[in-house]
Amino acid sequence: PAAADSLPPAVPDWTRYLGAGVDAHPYGMPSEHEAKVVRRSVEWLTATRESSVNFTPLYALDGFVTPNGLCFERHHGGLAEVDPAEHRLMIHGLVDRPLLFTVEDLKRFPQENRFYFLECAANSGMEWHGAQLNGVQYTHGMVHCVQYTGVSLRTLLKEVGLKDKAAWVLAEGADAAAMTRSIPLEKALDDCLVAYSMNGERLRPEQGYPIRLVVPGWEGNTWVKWLRRLELGDQPWYQREETSKYTDLLPNGKARMFTWVMDAKSVITSPAPELPMQQEGPVVIKGLAWSGHGAIKRVDVTVDGGINWQTAQLHGPVLPKCLTRFTFDWVWDGKPALLQSRCIDETGYVQPTMAALQEKRGVNSIYHNNSIQTWQINENGSVENVRLG
Ligand code: MTE
Ligand code: CO
Missing domain, CATH: 2.60.40.650 (Immunoglobulin-like)
Known part of the structure; x- marks a missing residue:
């Protein structure tokens, strides 16, 4: 209950004195009264930095845009702290002109601005056998939705020139996991982006700063963060993340593979x-x-x-x-x-x-x-x- 001397018709304390000036908070933060609205982890799910995850506080949000500081994080080798001046994107393999791009190079290509959700394939994964986690943050919080700014992957692939046999793209991250996924060329030429901004500002370190792959509608694992290498090949690479992980074991003992699209x-x-x-x-x-x-x-x-x-x-x-x-x-x-x-x-x-x-x-x-x-x-x-x- 609020103190009576703060409620109308009384004049509350914060009306009697001048507040802080504009230089108090050069980068703004939410009200201290909202301090509990943060990403949270589940202790037994995030035992080590080899595999860590926290969750978006969906219960506290309005609208459809996720604030940058509340986007869930999923790291397979911890957070990579990349100096953009020391970072390059290499595109090579079945191409006419293998090239290295700086982040500044990428910003000179025509720009795309698009909103997409990213959902981890493991979102709600703990709920398959029965109700388990008691909070929407934990049952559904491996999803976020932001506006990405970047260059279309199609544009970059045109720049290097594709050989006739090119049919797959391998995307590799610069983190300790060197996360790698095979993406079919058809998707790469459709709506993928190499993004450098989210919600109007540069990517956050935890979301792949300085560049990440955006693979609209597909499982979050394919959205390689700290993107450093794209290799064109004629078949998938069958990396760990598409064989041992991110496959679905069916009742007949076979596993579904390359289950990319996130259903409604x-x-x-x-x-x-x-x-x-x-x-x-x-x-x-x-x-x-x-x-x-x-x-x-x-x-x-x-x-x-x-x-x-x-x-x-x-x-x-x-x-x-x-x-x-x-x-x-x-x-x-x-x-x-x-x-x-x-x-x-x-x-x-x-x-x-x-x-x-x-x-x-x-x-x-x-x-x-x-x-x-x-x-x-x-x-x-x-x-x-x-x-x-
Ligand atoms: N990229 C790299 N390089 N390393 C990673 O650990 N995790 C993947 C993907 N890209 C990962 C990565 C997984 S499993 C998901 S769900 C998304 O990034 C999570 O993106 P976010 O941390 O921005 O929410
Ligand atoms: Co994931």
């Missing part, structure tokens, strides 16, 4: 375990939806565990391969409820239940869980992660 998915971000119900009456249910295949067409919300569905309101711009904000105005009667969202993308694909997903994929998967999430609202207003089927 949505989640209610508030209420959530982190944001319990405060009181009966009007409440805005908020959430996010996205699809690696294109734009979101519709989101439905249920408050009775899927018996009745109603259409949520989408808040534009609704962009392809981008987070889309939705809201649903609800009146809570103080009784237990089961909240879910279900999205449909422009291809007509409908977000599945976990039961439907497991029918196809079995129960051995870690990656590519895009199933419907359930939040159980209890009588006392607390919100819990539960599995309905």
Whole structure:
């Protein structure tokens, strides 16, 4: 409860005195009262720097753009601190003119500015066997959405000239993991970017400063950070990240490989375990939806565990391969409820239940869980992660 001498009609302290001048905060930070809104890790998931991850606080965000300082981080060899003056992008292999580019060279090519979501293939991976992590930050927080500025990969490949046999691109990072992924040339020539900025400012070190690959709609692992090398070849390289990792083991013992596109998915971000119900009456249910295949067409919300569905309101711009904000105005009667969202993308694909997903994929998967999430609202207003089927 606020102190009575701060509330109208009294005059609060901060109105009586001059505040700090403009030089107090050359780079602005959020209010100290929002200090709990930060990326967080799960201790047992991030034991070592060989494999670390933290999560975007989705429950606290509005709109569809993720602030730079809140974009989740996933590092396979820790954060590389790269001096841009010492950094080059090499493009070689099946090309006419192998070339080295400085970051400044890249900025002289025609510029692209585009919004995209990035989702780690392991997002919601802990939820395959049942409800596990009690917070939307942890169940769905390996996703972010920012505006990238950079040069189209197609432009750079034209600059080096492609040999007839070129069919794949190997992307390699400059971090301790030297992360490498094979990208088919068709995708490389379609909508990929070599980005140097996010949300208007230079990339953050943790997002790959000074340059990263942007692979719209595809699993986050292909978005190589601290990009240093692109090699053109005639077949994939079968790197660790596309054989041992980022494959999906099916019930018949075979594994799906090169499962690049992130299928349509949505989640209610508030209420959530982190944001319990405060009181009966009007409440805005908020959430996010996205699809690696294109734009979101519709989101439905249920408050009775899927018996009745109603259409949520989408808040534009609704962009392809981008987070889309939705809201649903609800009146809570103080009784237990089961909240879910279900999205449909422009291809007509409908977000599945976990039961439907497991029918196809079995129960051995870690990656590519895009199933419907359930939040159980209890009588006392607390919100819990539960599995309905
Ligand atoms: N690139 C390099 N060089 N090293 C990495 O560890 N992690 C990948 C990808 N690119 C990684 C990388 C994974 S698994 C994901 S999900 C995304 O980067 C995460 O991007 P972010 O840290 O900007 O959220
Ligand atoms: Co990942």
